[in-house]
Amino acid sequence: SQTIHQWPATLVQPVGSPLSLECTVEGTSNPNLYWYRQAAGRGLQLLFYSVGIGQISSEVPQNLSASRPQDRQFILSSKKLLLSDSGFYLCAWREQGWNTEAFFGQGTRLTVV
Amino acid sequence: AQSVTQLDSHVSVSEGTPVLLRCNYSSSYSPSLFWYVQHPNKGLQLLLKYTSAATLVKGINGFEAEFKKSETSFHLTKPSAHMSDAAEYFCVVSEAYNFNKFYFGSGTKLNVKP
Numbered sequence: 001s002q003t004i005h006q007w008p009a010t011l012v013q014p015v016g017s018p019l020s021l022e023c024t025v026e027g028t029s030n031p032n033l034y035w036y037r038q039a040a041g042r043g044l045q046l047l048f049y050s051v052g053i054g055q056i057s058s059e060v061p062q063n064l065s066a067s068r069p070q071d072r073q074f075i076l077s078s079k080k081l082l083l084s085d086s087g088f089y090l091c092a093w094r095e096q097g098w099n100t101e102a103f104f105g106q107g108t109r110l111t112v113v
Numbered sequence: 114a115q116s117v118t119q120l121d122s123h124v125s126v127s128e129g130t131p132v133l134l135r136c137n138y139s140s141s142y143s144p145s146l147f148w149y150v151q152h153p154n155k156g157l158q159l160l161l162k163y164t165s166a167a168t169l170v171k172g173i174n175g176f177e178a179e180f181k182k183s184e185t186s187f188h189l190t191k192p193s194a195h196m197s198d199a200a201e202y203f204c205v206v207s208e209a210y211n212f213n214k215f216y217f218g219s220g221t222k223l224n225v226k227p
Contacts, residue, residue, distance in 0.1 A: 032213055034215060036217070042219055043119075043203060043217045043218055043219035043220045044203065044217035044220075045217075046214065046215065046216060046217070049213055049214065049215070051213055057213070059214075090156075090157070092157075092215075094215065096213075097212060098145055098164075098207055098208065098212030099145040099162070099164035099165075099207070099212075101147055101159045101162055102159075102205075102215055103159075104156050104157040105156070106156050107156065
């Protein structure tokens with residue numbers, strides 16, 4: 001069966017520090033991978049998605065970037081965090097196709113102080 | 114362009130009464146539509162999905178949703194609310210022509226009163 005791992009679960013970082021959140025998927029190959037940010041009252045905002053190794057699509061211009069160095073690994077990064085980067089970040093995977101559902105990791109609560 | 118609108122940010126019902134959570138979408142092409150639930154401090158769980166087969170879709174925990182193309186709606190219903198249904202619910206759309214994108218609505222928090 002497929003599993004998705006996302007870590008860390010919580011993170012407190014100072015303003016201006018770098019960020020690296022990692023997500024890995026097991027039990028499937030060539031999945032679509034996604035990073036979302038969840039803010040109160042705003043649902044889940046799609047930040048990045050990837051349909052293959054090295055292929056990243058950005059939905060929202062911001063202080064973050066994403067990379068997919070391996071087929072089942074998706075990384076969310078920042079060189080210098082801002083206070084506004086605080087939030088709950090979720091990684092997800094889907095099999096390729098228009099009618100497939102997404103499966104989510106447990107999320108990372110990021111607090112920038 | 115595609116988007117999904119959840120009309121109510123909060124819904125409050127009494128236990129044992131019906132639940133209606135509203136979702137409208139805008140899509141130029143045949144969409145796939147999904148409902149997810151997120152319990153407090155838990156991850157997201159798929160409730161049900163519509164993928165152009167039957168317009169009335171049954172999901173887990175007694176929930177169902179009906180796809181109405183003429184109204185561009187995909188409302189989530191349950192005949193009788195249970196305390197354990199208290200959670201946040203998200204409507205999601207994926208379009209056939211650009212199916213890599215997977216867009217969430219802003220969510221509806223369901224409160225169930227005893």
